[in-house]
Amino acid sequence: MAALIGGGSGLARPGAVSLAHRGVLFLDEAPEWAPHLLDALRTPLEDGTVRLSRAEGTVEYPARFQLVLAANPCPCAPAHDRDCVCPSLVRRRYLGRLSGPLLDRVDLRARMLPITTLAAVAEPWESTAQVRGRVIGARAAAAARWAGHGWATNAEVPGPVLRTRFALPAGVVRPLDSALRAGEITARGADRALRVAWTLADLAGRDRPDRELVETALFFRDRRAA
Amino acid sequence: MGLARTWSVALHGVAGHLVEIESDVGGGLPGIHLVGLPDAALHEAKDRVKAAVVNSGWQWPNERIVLALSPAMLRKAGSGFDLALACAVLAADGILPQSALNGAVLLGELALDGRLRPIRGVLPCLLAARSAGVERVVVPAAALGEASLVDGLAVYGAASLTDVLRWLVGEAELARPGPRPNPVDDAAPADLADVVGQHDARHACEIAAAGGHHVLLVGPPGTGKTMLAQRFSSGCCPGSTPQGRWISPRSGPPPGGCPVPGCSAPCRR
Numbered sequence: 371m372a373a374l375i376g377g378g379s380g381l382a383r384p385g386a387v388s389l390a391h392r393g394v395l396f397l398d399e400a401p402e403w404a405p406h407l408l409d410a411l412r413t414p415l416e417d418g419t420v421r422l423s424r425a426e427g428t429v430e431y432p433a434r435f436q437l438v439l440a441a442n443p444c445p446c447a448p449a450h451d452r453d454c455v456c457p458s459l460v461r462r463r464y465l466g467r468l469s470g471p472l473l474d475r476v477d478l479r480a481r482m483l484p485i486t487t488l489a490a491v492a493e494p495w496e497s498t499a500q501v502r503g504r505v506i507g508a509r510a511a512a513a514a515r516w517a518g519h520g521w522a523t524n525a526e527v528p529g530p531v532l533r534t535r536f537a538l539p540a541g542v543v544r545p546l547d548s549a550l551r552a553g554e555i556t557a558r559g560a561d562r563a564l565r566v567a568w569t570l571a572d573l574a575g576r577d578r579p580d581r582e583l584v585e586t587a588l589f590f591r592d593r594r595a596a
Numbered sequence: 597m598g599l600a601r602t603w604s605v606a607l608h609g610v611a612g613h614l615v616e617i618e619s620d621v622g623g624g625l626p627g628i629h630l631v632g633l634p635d636a637a638l639h640e641a642k643d644r645v646k647a648a649v650v651n652s653g654w655q656w657p658n659e660r661i662v663l664a665l666s667p668a669m670l671r672k673a674g675s676g677f678d679l680a681l682a683c684a685v686l687a688a689d690g691i692l693p694q695s696a697l698n699g700a701v702l703l704g705e706l707a708l709d710g711r712l713r714p715i716r717g718v719l720p721c722l723l724a725a726r727s728a729g730v731e732r733v734v735v736p737a738a739a740l741g742e743a744s745l746v747d748g749l750a751v752y753g754a755a756s757l758t759d760v761l762r763w764l765v766g767e768a769e770l771a772r773p774g775p776r777p778n779p780v781d782d783a784a785p786a787d788l789a790d791v792v793g794q795h796d797a798r799h800a801c802e803i804a805a806a807g808g809h810h811v812l813l814v815g816p817p818g819t820g821k822t823m824l825a826q827r828f829s830s831g832c833c834p835g836s837t838p839q840g841r842w843i844s845p846r847s848g849p850p851p852g853g854c855p856v857p858g859c860s861a862p863c864r865r
Contacts, residue, residue, distance in 0.1 A: 382609075396826070398821075429611070430609065436804065438813070439813065442817055447817050449816055480801075480814070482816070497787050501805075512806075522808075570803060590800055
């Protein structure tokens with residue numbers, strides 16, 4: 371707990387979440403972490419700060435990090451999921467260690483597919499330089515849009531702002547409404563999907579998201595994907 | 597007999613508080629008394645400071661010396677007060693004029709031979725000094741890179757106590773911060789092209805990098821989850837934003853948004 375969130379005797383010292391402030395906190399093999407540690411991330415994920423109280427006083431450290439989680443689908447984790455020998459309960463319990471409230475705060479979920487041919491290894495895949503160019507462009511667009519408001523990235527923008535001053539037309543956010551009505555996402559999830567949609571618009575070079583981008587954002591939020 | 601004042605910064609977490617250090621030299625039996633809730637490391641400053649002053653070629657006043665750190669109720673920790681303590685003693689002894697010390701914050705740990713050693717938390721110290729209206733700050737030369745992240749302050753880097761004393765009386769210049777370090781442009785050895793396929797996951801990571809979103813990658817082992825995450829965090833997530841400054845209370849300059857070492861190993865309950 372001390373290493374991840376911060377702690378120790380006397381005055382609490384900063385943990386990994388604070389050291390990763392304005393950077394990436396990468397938790398590999400996330401389900402192997404004790405659930406109470408993962409759930410301790412929930413407050414810093416929302417607040418961007420972590421408050422630690424000890425006998426000598428309370429300290430507040432900044433902790434606005436970007437969380438990247440990686441997980442196997444189950445403990446046995448064969449190359450192809452169909453070969454899994456885990457009982458269904460074990461499978462459910464394994465990914466269940468990533469609690470619902472934690473996953474609700476994760477904006478994007480992606481499933482990695484098994485590699486089926488070695489020929490793919492020889493293909494030229496997009497390089498860091500290409501992707502970085504697009505990412506920097508999108509970051510600049512977002513920074514320019516929020517410059518007057520004190521935010522740098524879409525992830526920092528409060529939900530109410532996206533729903534009021536920067537509200538999208540009803541037709542565009544209709545997929546979010548129907549997902550909310552069906553219970554597929556929470557209200558926080560809808561806000562987070564909205565933020566992702568704005569990022570998608572930045573990446574696509576548009577000035578605001580359209581319905582298709584909102585649907586893409588919802589697709590990456592789908593819990594069944596993970 | 598003399599009284600002098602210098603200033604330094606005490607850290608409470610990452611919140612800094614300006615600390616005034618008063619030095620009273622004279623009267624009574626020779627000895628050093630440090631008051632104002634110092635911790636063990638700060639208590640030991642007495643011996644470090646005395647040795648550093650003597651080994652830098654100055655006379656240590658052979659009188660009773662009282663060093664008071666105020667606000668007295670605030671706990672003070674660490675070795676970063678050494679430089680301010682040394683200058684306070686020398687000024688009280690008449691070697692330095694008080695006017696040279698006014699408006700300056702002095703940070704740094706002294707080695708016994710008078711070299712200035714880097715300390716932890718230079719960044720929050722500078723931010724606290726700036727918000728307290730301080731104009732000049734001296735930091736150890738090794739911390740100049742970190743110090744360059746703070747605007748609105750004249751920051752000087754010194755390598756030794758002698759350097760600082762000569763600068764204070766106007767006999768020498770101190771180093772100034774160079775251009776800001778840009779962690780993203782550092783060597784990025786691992787390239788995204790190494791990751792085979794995974795169109796969806798790549799796209800998700802790209803969106804995450806562009807908007808600062810959180811991301812979860814699920815998949816069988818050996819498909820490149822870790823590779824992808826590491827390449828994105830080191831190559832595409834800008835860690836060089838001005839706000840990146842806060843990462844440093846313990847760790848030094850931001851590592852370009854790399855995964856946090858020591859926490860990559862899972863711990864089983």
